[in-house]
Amino acid sequence: MNTALGVLIRDFASAKHPYSGALPDQLAASLRQRPVCPEQGIGMAELLDFIGEAVLKHSAVVTHPACMAHLHCPPLQASLVAEALLSAVNPSMDSWDQSMSATMLEQEVIGWLCGLFGFAGRGSDGVFTSGGTQSNFMGLLLARDHYCCMRWNWNVQQRGLPPQADRLRVLCSEEAHFTVKQSAALLGLGQQSVITVPVDSKGRMHSDLLESTIARLREDELLPFVLVATAGTTDFGSIDPLPELGEAARRHGLWLHTDAAYGGALALSDQHACLLKGIALSDSITVDFHKLFYQPISCGAFLLRDRLHYRYLRLNADYLNPEADDQAGVPNLVGKSVQTTRRFDALKLYMSLQHVGRERFAAMIDHTLKLAEETAERIRQEDALELIAEPTLNAVVFRYVPSVGAEDGAGWTDELNCRIRDRLLEGGIAVVARTKAKGKACLKFTLLNPLATLQHTAGILRHVIRIGKELECQYAAELLARKGVLSHDRGTAAGTYGSFMGRGL
Ligand SMILES: *Cc1c(COP(=O)(O)O)cnc(C)c1O
DSSP states (O other): OHHHHHHHIIIIITOSSSOOOOOHHHHHHHHTTSOSSOSSOOOHHHHHHHHHHHTGGGSOOTTSTTBOSSSOOOOOHHHHHHHHHHHHHOOOTTSGGGOHHHHHHHHHHHHHHHHHTTOOSSSOEEEEESSHHHHHHHHHHHHHHHHHHHHHOOOHHHHOSOGGGGGEEEEEETTSOTHHHHHHHHTTSOGGGEEEEOBOTTSOBOHHHHHHHHHHHHHTTOEEEEEEEEBSOTTTOOBOOHHHHHHHHHHHTOEEEEEETTGGGGGGOTTTGGGGTTGGGOSEEEEESSSTTOOOSSOEEEEESOGGGGGGTOOOOTTTSOHHHHHHTOOOGGGGOSOSSOOOTHHHHHHHHHHHOHHHHHHHHHHHHHHHHHHHHHHHHOTTEEEOSOOSSSEEEEEEOOSSOOTTTHHHHHHHHHHHHHHHHHTTSOBOEEEEETTEEEEEEEOOOTTOOHHHHHHHHHHHHHHHHHHHHHHHHHHHHHHHHHTTOHHHHHHHHHHHHHTTO
16 A cells, blocks of 8 residues: 555646646557466565556646546545545445444444535435435436326336336436436436426526426326436536425425536535525435535435335345345345445535534535636636626636637537547546537546646646637638638648648647
8 A cells, every 4th residue: 555655746746737638549559568368476575666657647637737628536645545444445335244333434424414404304315326316216216107107006116117117207306417307218218308497597497488398298198207307417516496396396296306516615605605595395305425515436325204105116135135134124235226235425415524524524515616716807807708608606617719710610610629638638637527518529627636727727728728829820821721722623622631630730
């Protein structure tokens, strides 16, 4: 472990750039220096040297302030310590006899989380998951099975989908995470079952349009059974109007699942917790800790207001959680999860909360939201940049706008923004994300790192503008050359244009 720490510091933590710039072929070639499974093993020091060279050196440096592409956080020290401990002790969270104290600690943390999101009383429950994908899947699964049980006294777990299944509908905003559609597909309802409600200019679900959508579905004899609210959309951090959605869900008898994978961390903040007002009206909640809670991947939770709903999931295996255990009150967590063997990820969050404390956690989160606001303001001041939307959390979406419109218009602006991102990555300047908003290719900063400052983001914006201008000049030169050739030989012109597009500028 000590040698590994040295290599980690040498080849990763002290990196000057957020990425080495290596391309896939180079990385594959360096890994091929060794057989995956040699006949005889090698010493740890030699192995660590190789891993440092081939792997650590060519990672996105999440701790670097210019690494700001995705919801991909620098992990807290306490969580790394916890990772080492939990992997060494290796409890499996499916049955109590494999994870005695770990089971109790996970349950403690779940109880605290339920309180944090306003699930008061002892009826609530939950489980640690691999992340938002699994938590959203569980929310939709329980919602589906609950509806079928209540409406038709139909046990989906036993009998599979009911005959009416093709009329079941899931409601969410058009900015909801793609895992809502994925879950619907996995649950046998098809992506066709997901009905998206339009969002307002701030990316939040229109509650009026929700009402008219429900009315239209009912007219068509379709059966909406779950409403998915998003607290923090992946691109803009938008938060749906949770109190209105909670009220609508109750009125229409819908299960309310809130996807707070991204925004859930606001619950720790004195300043921003108000943005989650109404979340307690949810029947189930997704929250991720490997995003704004600064935990190593993977770490998330699924929370359930009424633990009785876990009955739709339960199965008893004689070797793991025999029914006799249930009667004796032995806490086997396997019945709360779609996983069987499961990691003790609760320890990471627990040790981080203990070590950092709520106030400092809140200060970290508040800082990143403020940085997003300041960065957005800086973008607004630049003629060459366009801010796509006001940030709600700490994601900032913008694009470079060329000074001279090229002949292929929007296509060129899209191309330009993609090329800028590639150049930032390959040059080791910054790791930023790309996305599409309103049909346009955009750049995105996701400002999770509490050590990043306006100096860092402003510096990267200057690089964006510089690279954009350079690419524009090159393009203009290519265009002239192309026109020159065009009059002589159309074939060569096509070749020039092709090589221009393919060369990555
Ligand atoms: C990240 C994210 C997910 C998916 O979660 P994973 O942890 O990647 O499985 C779902 N919903 C939202 C809003 C997210 O930001």
